[in-house]
Amino acid sequence: MSDNFAAVGVLLVFAMIFPIIMVIMPKILAPHRPDREKLTPYECGNEPIGRTWVGFKSNYFLYALVFTAFDVEIVFLYPWALTFRKLGTFAFVEMFIFIIILLVGFWYAWKEGALEWM
Amino acid sequence: MENNVLRARVDELAARVNGQVEEALGELVLTVNSPYVVETLAAAKNFQGVPCDFLHDLAGLDLGDRFEVVYQLTSLRGPQRLRVKARVARDNPVIDSVVKLWAGADWLEREAYDMFGIVFKGHPNLKRIYMWDDFEGYPLRKDFVPPTYEERATMRVRKEGE
């Protein structure tokens, strides 16, 4: 496994600088003339109606929770997937126990209807 | 056969609501005064044998000295067709709404109100449908003075909550 981390370092620096450039360019080049009319919210050309700060439905929050739970699980899987051949069978079995535990969580979420779309 | 059965029904209805029946280019026209209109249309809706139960169109008409609301009745079950014209006074144009008989008359009546100013009593939400709410005047009246070029060339100021 090549371990020249210099390439990773260069990529990291470039990945940080490039977005910054892209953000600064419009500030320099694009004309910037905000006025009251332009800053009003866009509602298909009409006067904005209704309150924007509204209590949204709670199901949306459940999806976010279920998503982050399984996203974190995948974060743990990545390093394991790269190196499980070197780690031997113990880590292999260990990771499957971890996945099974999360499957129980997934089954519970499904049963409770957290995945039903409104 | 069809036509004179319908003709008989319409004559008998006209007698009851003292309307006039005439034949215009092959179509029966029943002219009544505005108070009788809902009764006439309800009767026309369930004629025996030849029910004119489909409200095809409802239009306003400005005849100079009076208004008229013209109802075109047809039917999905037969070739019968009837045109009912209700005379409405010009000074206070008020007539009963037929939204109870046909829900399809809702926007048609709002358009007649918007264009002629004919008020339909009993209409669920009688507001202008085409023009903006604070537009003065009723455009399709013969004595409507259209806005001048300068007035039309400027952008109108929008009322709150439009």
Add this chain to the structure above:
Amino acid sequence: MTIERTEEISLNMGPQHPSMHGVFRMIVHLEGEVVTKIEPKIGYLHRGLEKIAESRTYAQFIPYTDRLDYLASPHNNLAYVQTVEKLLGIQVPERAEYLRVIFAELARIASHQVMIGSLALDMAGWTAWGYCFRDRERILDLYEMTAGGRLTVNYMRIGGVSHEPPPEFWPALNSFLDDLPAMIEEYYGIFYGNEIAQARMKGIGILTKEMAENYSVTGCALRASGVQYDVRKAAPYGIYDRFDFDIPVLYGCDTYDRALIRLLEMRESLKILRQAVRDIPEGPVMAKVPKLIKPPAGEVYHRVENPKGELGFYIVSDGSNKPARVRIRPGAFVNMQVFPPISVGLKIQDVIAIFASFDAVLGEVDK
């Protein structure tokens, strides 16, 4: 503070909106994604056509009827021109009648193609939109070859049609008619057969038969709710009684059937066009019409099966060369009244599909 239920969001889907088919505006009250109330607001394209008609002569008003339902402009001409002919009592020559039927049915196919394309586009079906507009260009070529205009064709006159189509019109028309069945299969494959589209359209926006009749719904929306009624068969105008075609009717009452019925109607229009091309007689294309058209005082109401619903013209003439009153009864205007009640309780993306399935063109709705 505890929120027992979520607050309603009121959303402005205003005149400047990609899926509002022009300048329709509605205020949608949402509970999360489920629609609780719809307030349609129209009139943003109201050009006052009926007032204009009162200051134009009968012949001058024909180009304005093109701009009513600008997707099927020959069909609007047909409605207006036949109304005035009924008033004048003119007999149109045979060849002109056949040419009128050919142009009217081509307009129906073009209008249905745009309807299928825009319904697919409202559900992000870009391919169907591209295919429909590409095939529609062939019909526009036929229009342009004959009358010069692509969209607002202004081909019909009071008493006939403006002039004879050029000789290369007929082979182009025949080659279009030969390709039409393949086009219909292609649309079915791209859009109707796709199960995502079916899942999004089936069972959405139920319009029952009684509701349709009560709301005076006409045209394809009525035939998709199980009522087999078509003015071309019920009260034939022009020479439609000479052609044998049948009226497709579907009983699903939902958005999918309202869309599918337009595909079936294109097949019926193909039959009519084949018969019209086969037995069109020779002869003049314009009747003897006085230069200055002054119909006798009187009134007439005439309705025509427009691709968007039944288009009715009610003309009152007072004997002068300008009509006293021209009342236009647009099909889509009356059909749109049923749109808010049937889309309450559905999700907002279904409401967009239902609106597209009614195929309202705001030029006709707002007059």
Add this chain to the structure above:
Amino acid sequence: MDVAKEKELREAEALAEKGIILANVDKLLNWARGHSFWPVTQGLACCAIEMMAAGNPRFDISRFGWEVFRASPRQADLMIVAGTVTRKIAPIIRRVYDQMPEPKWVVAMGSCANAGGPFADSYSVLPGVDKIIPVDVYIPGCPPRPESLFFGLMQLQQKVANPAKVRLMKHGK
């Protein structure tokens, strides 16, 4: 004074005013803007259908780079007013125009947007969109063919590519 000399003078004036780098950057930017208009979908009536036909396979507006029709004015820099501007929708069009970010242009497509068209004498029609927003290019026709829409947009491209010519026309007026 012939136009070439005049243009020459304008170029020199722009150069002196902005300096060598910024003038060239401006020229590059104007070139880029001219070749990639993002029109906001402002289709009102029949001209909108011809605008759609322009965006479709046969006439194919993407040969010119203008095929990205943005629904929201925030991401658009060109407004093609296609159709009849009624007095009811006039404030809405004005607001959509105001909500577009700065380098923005307006093309009035069709005789209704130019000066009210066949409905100019109607009680509810604005006789021309230039009464409410500054218009750069007027395209005649009712509805104009897709080719004339492209020709109008090419004129706009010329106008954007060399603003000196614009000043020339302004002074020339």
